[in-house]
Amino acid sequence: MGFIPISINEYIKTHLKNNPSESEKELRKRLNSALSDYNKEIKCSCGNDIWVIGSAAAGNSCFTCITGERIPTDDYEIESAIKKRENRKGHRHIDEMDPSEIHGFFMTMDMK
Ligand SMILES: [Zn+2]
Numbered sequence: 001m002g003f004i005p006i007s008i009n010e011y012i013k014t015h016l017k018n019n020p021s022e023s024e025k026e027l028r029k030r031l032n033s034a035l036s037d038y039n040k041e042i043k044c045s046c047g048n049d050i051w052v053i054g055s056a057a058a059g060n061s062c063f064t065c066i067t068g069e070r071i072p073t074d075d076y077e078i079e080s081a082i083k084k085r086e087n088r089k090g091h092r093h094i095d096e097m098d099p100s101e102i103h104g105f106f107m108t109m110d111m112k
Pocket of ligand 1: 064
């Protein structure tokens with residue numbers, strides 16, 4: 001589970017194959033701007049990291065706010081954004097935990 005990493009170029013190729021009427025230039029511009037917003041730590045209105053690929057189409061929002069789903073299953077994300085997420089230590093998102101884990105997490109916090 002989680003995002004499937006993809007490069008901007010690869011994603012553009014895939015996306016244009018499925019949406020031949022879209023302009024490559026526009027798409028690239030929107031992806032680059034969403035990625036640079038992501039790198040500037042711009043967050044979704046709910047406080048989560050934005051989903052770069054979805055934000056290119058729907059405006060800066062996180063995966064959950066755009067799709068209504070809690071966890072990505074076979075959705076793409078730009079690989080440099082994924083790397084950045086993984087490098088950030090100690091900031092694991094509660095959204096990515098399963099409910100039993102969240103329960104355990106809060107139990108541990110209570111005991112401290
Ligand atoms: Zn959100």
